[in-house]
Amino acid sequence: MVAESTVFLPAEVDEAARIVRENRNLRPRGGGTKPALSSPLAEEHVVDMSKISGILEYSPQEFTISALAGTTIREIEDALAENGQYLPFDPPLATAGATLGGTLAAGLSGPGRRRFGGIRDFVLGVRFIDGWGNVVLGGGKVVKNAAGFDFPKLMAGSLGRLGLLTEATFKVFPRPHSTITLEVDCGSLAQALTGINYLNSLSIDLEALDLIPPGRLYIRIGGFADSFPKRIKRLQELLEHEGRLLENEVESQFWEQTKEFSWSSPEGFLVKIPMTLAKVEKFDEAMENYGLARCYSSGACLCWVAGKDSRHLPDIDSFLHSLDLTGLVLRGNVDYPILGAQKGLGFLRRIKEALDPEDRFLSFKETISESS
Amino acid sequence: MKDRAALIKDLGRIFPPDRLLDSSAQLAPYESDGLTCFRSRPSAVVLAETQEEVIQTVRWCYQHSVPFMARGSGTSLSGGSVPVADGVVIALNRLSRIVQLDPVERTVTVEPGVVNLKVSEVAAPYNLYYAPDPSSQQICTIGGNLAFNSGGAHCLKYGMTSNHVLGIKAVLPDGEVVHFGGPSLESAGPDLTGFYCGNEGLFGVALEVVLRLLPKPEFFRTVMAAYDSMEAAGNAVTRIVSSGLLPGALEIMDRLAIKAAEAAVQAGYPKDAAAILIVELDGEKDAVESDYIRLSALINETGANTVIVARDTVERMKIWKGRKSAFSAVGRLSADFIVQDGVVPRARLGEALAEIERLSNIYNLRVANVFHAGDGNLHPLILYDGREEGALERAEELAGKIIKLCISMGGSITGEHGVGLEKKAYLPEMFSPVDIETMERVRAQIDPKFISNTGKMLPGGEAPALVIRGLHPLEKEGILSRE
Ligand SMILES: Cc1cc2nc3c(=O)[nH]c(=O)nc-3n(C[C@H](O)[C@H](O)[C@H](O)COP(=O)(O)OP(=O)(O)OC[C@H]3O[C@@H](n4cnc5c(N)ncnc54)[C@H](O)[C@@H]3O)c2cc1C
Numbered sequence: 001m002v003a004e005s006t007v008f009l010p011a012e013v014d015e016a017a018r019i020v021r022e023n024r025n026l027r028p029r030g031g032g033t034k035p036a037l038s039s040p041l042a043e044e045h046v047v048d049m050s051k052i053s054g055i056l057e058y059s060p061q062e063f064t065i066s067a068l069a070g071t072t073i074r075e076i077e078d079a080l081a082e083n084g085q086y087l088p089f090d091p092p093l094a095t096a097g098a099t100l101g102g103t104l105a106a107g108l109s110g111p112g113r114r115r116f117g118g119i120r121d122f123v124l125g126v127r128f129i130d131g132w133g134n135v136v137l138g139g140g141k142v143v144k145n146a147a148g149f150d151f152p153k154l155m156a157g158s159l160g161r162l163g164l165l166t167e168a169t170f171k172v173f174p175r176p177h178s179t180i181t182l183e184v185d186c187g188s189l190a191q192a193l194t195g196i197n198y199l200n201s202l203s204i205d206l207e208a209l210d211l212i213p214p215g216r217l218y219i220r221i222g223g224f225a226d227s228f229p230k231r232i233k234r235l236q237e238l239l240e241h242e243g244r245l246l247e248n249e250v251e252s253q254f255w256e257q258t259k260e261f262s263w264s265s266p267e268g269f270l271v272k273i274p275m276t277l278a279k280v281e282k283f284d285e286a287m288e289n290y291g292l293a294r295c296y297s298s299g300a301c302l303c304w305v306a307g308k309d310s311r312h313l314p315d316i317d318s319f320l321h322s323l324d325l326t327g328l329v330l331r332g333n334v335d336y337p338i339l340g341a342q343k344g345l346g347f348l349r350r351i352k353e354a355l356d357p358e359d360r361f362l363s364f365k366e367t368i369s370e371s372s
Numbered sequence: 373m374k375d376r377a378a379l380i381k382d383l384g385r386i387f388p389p390d391r392l393l394d395s396s397a398q399l400a401p402y403e404s405d406g407l408t409c410f411r412s413r414p415s416a417v418v419l420a421e422t423q424e425e426v427i428q429t430v431r432w433c434y435q436h437s438v439p440f441m442a443r444g445s446g447t448s449l450s451g452g453s454v455p456v457a458d459g460v461v462i463a464l465n466r467l468s469r470i471v472q473l474d475p476v477e478r479t480v481t482v483e484p485g486v487v488n489l490k491v492s493e494v495a496a497p498y499n500l501y502y503a504p505d506p507s508s509q510q511i512c513t514i515g516g517n518l519a520f521n522s523g524g525a526h527c528l529k530y531g532m533t534s535n536h537v538l539g540i541k542a543v544l545p546d547g548e549v550v551h552f553g554g555p556s557l558e559s560a561g562p563d564l565t566g567f568y569c570g571n572e573g574l575f576g577v578a579l580e581v582v583l584r585l586l587p588k589p590e591f592f593r594t595v596m597a598a599y600d601s602m603e604a605a606g607n608a609v610t611r612i613v614s615s616g617l618l619p620g621a622l623e624i625m626d627r628l629a630i631k632a633a634e635a636a637v638q639a640g641y642p643k644d645a646a647a648i649l650i651v652e653l654d655g656e657k658d659a660v661e662s663d664y665i666r667l668s669a670l671i672n673e674t675g676a677n678t679v680i681v682a683r684d685t686v687e688r689m690k691i692w693k694g695r696k697s698a699f700s701a702v703g704r705l706s707a708d709f710i711v712q713d714g715v716v717p718r719a720r721l722g723e724a725l726a727e728i729e730r731l732s733n734i735y736n737l738r739v740a741n742v743f744h745a746g747d748g749n750l751h752p753l754i755l756y757d758g759r760e761e762g763a764l765e766r767a768e769e770l771a772g773k774i775i776k777l778c779i780s781m782g783g784s785i786t787g788e789h790g791v792g793l794e795k796k797a798y799l800p801e802m803f804s805p806v807d808i809e810t811m812e813r814v815r816a817q818i819d820p821k822f823i824s825n826t827g828k829m830l831p832g833g834e835a836p837a838l839v840i841r842g843l844h845p846l847e848k849e850g851i852l853s854r855e
Contacts, residue, residue: 061610061719084616107559120563121535136810137803142715144532144747145784146521146570147791147802148829149811153534153566157559174616197476201499203590205656227662234658274558276477301557328560344552344564347544350817351567355810364561 007046013127013135013166019047020164020360021133027362028160030070030102033093034330036269036337037106037159044362047164049101055079056167057141064124064141066169069101076100086175088116090208092259101165106330107157108272110259111208111220114298120156122171128155128163131356141169154351157328159337161361162352176222179207181251182235184243186215193280193300195239200277200299204235210258211296213284218246220255263293264306269313269332271339273303279323286319313339317368336368376458379436380416383460386428391419402461405446405453410793414441414455421466423483423541423579429462430577431547439823442577444485444513449711450792452520452572456826462577464515470494471580477555478585479538484515484578491583500585503530506788507696515578521570523788525621525695528746529654530586532788534569539582542568544575545819555582572790573825575818589620589654593664594688597676598645602626602741605647606722608674609745612651613718615670617663620654622746626725628705629698629740629753636701639694642678649676649745650695652688698742699753706738706755708764710771713789714778718748727777728752735770737763749787750778776801791829799831 008023010016020026028047029038040046053070060083067076073087073094080086090112091103098108104126109118116122125139128151138151155165186192192215199209199219208220217239221231236242246254257263264270275283277300287294292307305316310333320327320340327339348364383392393399394416403411415438420426426442433440439459446453455461468485475498480491488509491502505524506512512522517533518540530536539553553565568575599605605624612622625633625648630641641648653660653667671679682688703709716724725741728750732739738755752774756767775785775798785791785798800808811830816822 059717059719061614062717063613064717107561107563109558113557116529117531117535118558120559120566121531130810134806134810137807140715140784140802142717142748142783142787144523144527144715144744144749144787146523146532146786146788147784147795147799148807149814150521150534150567150570151810153563153569156563156566158562162562174614174618177616200478201475201587203587203656205659221659223659224662224666227658230658231656272558272560274554274556274560276555278476298557324554326560338561342561343554344550346548347550347552347564347568347818348562350544351562351564351814354813354817 005040005043005045007048009048009051011051013052013129016047016049016052016164016166017129017133017135020129020131024358024360025362026164026360028101028105028164030099031072031097033096033098034102034106036329036332036334038102041335049099049164052166053099060085063172064143064169065172066125066141066167067100068167069099069165071100073098073100073103080172081175084175085172087122087170088173089113089119089122090259091119092261095256095260100168104156104168105158105160105165106328111210111255111297113302114206114208116173120153123152123156123168124171125169126152126155126165127167128165130163131358131360135166136163139169143171161364162355163361176207178225178228179220179222179251180228180232181218181220181246181254182232182243183246184217184219184239184241186217186239186241189214189281189284191215192217193277196300197277198238202238208255209299211300213288213294213296218254258295261304261306263295265308266331268306268308269310270330271305271313271316271327271332272330273305273320273325273327275300275303275325279325283323283325290315310334314368334368336365339368342366376415376438379438383416383418383429383432386425386432387418391421393417393419402443402446402455402463405448405451410451410454412454412457414461415458417461417463419463419466423467426462426464426467426577426579427543427547427549429460430543430545433460433823434546434821437821437823439826441825442484442515442519442573444516445487445511447508447512448516448520448792449713449789450786450794452790452792452828453516454793459823464513464577473498474555475500479555479582480585481580481582482514483580484513484518486514488512488514488517495585499588501588502536502583503586504533504536507699514581514583518569518578518581519571519573520790521788523744523749525623525744527744527788528622529618529620534566536584537565537569537581538584540565540568540578541580542576542578545821545824553582557584570790572792572829574815574829576824591655591657591660592688593653593660593667594682594691595651595667595671596641596680596691597649597651597671597674598642598678599647599649599676600645602647602725603722604675605649606725606745608649608671608676609721610719611670611674612667613746615666617653617667619651619746621650621652622744623650623695624648624741624743624745625695625698626741628738629702629742632701632705632740633694633698636704637693637697639690640680641694645678650691695742702740702742702753702755706757708756708758710754710756710767712750712752712754712771712774713786714775714783715747715749715787716778716781716783720781721745721748724750724777724781728774731770731773735766737767737770744787747787748783793828796829796831799829
């Protein structure tokens, strides 16, 4: 046992398994782009996965890719791009250095989740080291598979607390040939939400649909460029706004910055909040009163909140409780990263007990203030 | 089992006599899941009407260490809903309220006994629908779909059941009631909802499920292309998928299946074709039209000898009718058949089919192929004559070879029908002892007394007698068809 906070840097999966067997209070780290999840508190030890890295299997014809957990998202996206493919859940923080394992363990998807779904919808298989030090395989490498318990989904959002991810396989899709974005200022939050509700109700294939309060909508479409003029015109008519077109470099820059949260301060805090359309107004009013920055993503099923001072986090926590919402702190000073109403702890505790009975990894708690 | 019978009487405290079945005559219809004819007799069947009754029953079973199994419509194709011997069957067909439909969030909360198709029906007035569409959708329940993570013809683009389940309320096998997930498409923390899906009834009983609804596609382009060889059809799939197009469905039928379908429903397929491919684009009209120009150009290059494009809904439904009825149509060629559900990497489809053909010749058994080509999900139908001495054993052996073939190609033993009883002996070929031990550990925490649908999915334990034959009774009546 190591007493002081240590950083382990395994180069092999076997080595990582040994570290797990010999230590407690382990906090896995990928690229460290989500410090609230990966920075050690007192008496915790980091397992830095950056050396367990590399693409293991990629056959473009299969539309699947397997890579070690420490592989950066950027490396994967580059390999996919060479074949006109992409990760449709649009992982955030790729430029900052996010890894595949870290993104899966944090359960993060970007604005592109609007079209086909989030990271949990695209993960097909995982390999992880559980608290017994065993390397466990779950799921498979083909796009469809119903055999065995769905560990891949369990690992999405597991925060490194159920096991140390060493490998993952994802389903990928053909990347749209071109994209274009319509920016529309609806004037007010209420108007913008009406617009989102309307677009959500139609069979219109949007690559992304983000809202920056109070009323700016960013509507991204993709496909063959020859279809764009008609489709854009239709959107303009539906929303009764001319708006402004973002194209080419400007367009890709805009979404790149959105995914890197460049609107938030890196020193401050950043929270992900699963959202529903009906709760946006009430929620947004409170955040506005705290003076916090927000972005509502993917037709408002997802909200990102950022601010400078982590002292706001307990307030956000209780406000989320009052709205029956949950939050995940990615950056900011907290002892425990899940805010607000946590669901299914009774079920989760059983899984934790099965996979990690001796708390080799950190535990799940009832509230942010519960002591360990 | 006299003690058990006496004990069962005690369930009368929860259920009135007309909803507590325990005589032989009453139990007989619940002995198997109809199709696969593994048989096993429960001690009792309770017809639950409220969630509270289910919770009480599970608690009662836990208290008395009596195994139980939740049952939807019993259409499992892998023996998943064969009762645990001498246990209690909790029939959920009557637990079928639509709790809430929210057209703004596009979600619907239902009880587990709601039939799959019913969900789309209640959503239709809002121009919404429920995407997962197993061919049994007129009868199978959401509870069964969830437990088996069922698929359908549109998985390539839309995914399986678990991609459409947002939240779950369930009673765990020791009686604890848990809730997780919620109305949002996003979540924070481990995806417990996703993990609960596909548990094959081992994690207690789902009582309420939040499902995601989608806007109905406003436009379709459905194309049927016929080829001289299976290989050419397979190559066409590869080309379409790698062109950057993402069809809603991509299906193949082989010569035997085409013949059978034509004889049964006259879908207008060319009878002499070696294979046909069905491709469907769906979504926003202008986007679909733009994709369709590319698709037709591609298909022209793939050497198709006949191409039919549906001009309207009637023609579209005609193309689909042949495909959807293919299983039951094959059933007309042979009273007895086994259906397999293995998955292979898409690029190895051609190789897998050639091997299946070779095996079919060696075993001297006809095999028809109807499958989800876009997903690499095979559905070989092994035809045999149950009256012929040893034919069933030969068919089973061939089925086993096909399963092993899928595993050796890096695929899966099941794409959507589940492991159940039928394939649990093959789970160790896909997963190591450590992987399976881990599943066992999780299960032991969730079900400490091993009473929830025990004996399914995970290897080991006594298996009921296996006699697979023929069509589901509903298929024989032409009410249902399979994929
Ligand atoms: C003609 C035909 C066509 C088919 N086509 C397809 C297809 O295209 N795609 C596909 O994927 N499958 C298909 N199937 C298989 C089958 O319909 C599915 O597996 C379906 O989901 C089973 O639903 P059910 O209500 O009949 O469940 P059952 O067979 O009654 O139960 C299945 C399993 O679910 C469990 N279960 C049921 N309800 C609950 C609950 N509330 N909580 C927990 N566990 C529960 C049971 O214990 C059992 O293990 C087909 C079957 C037939 C007969």
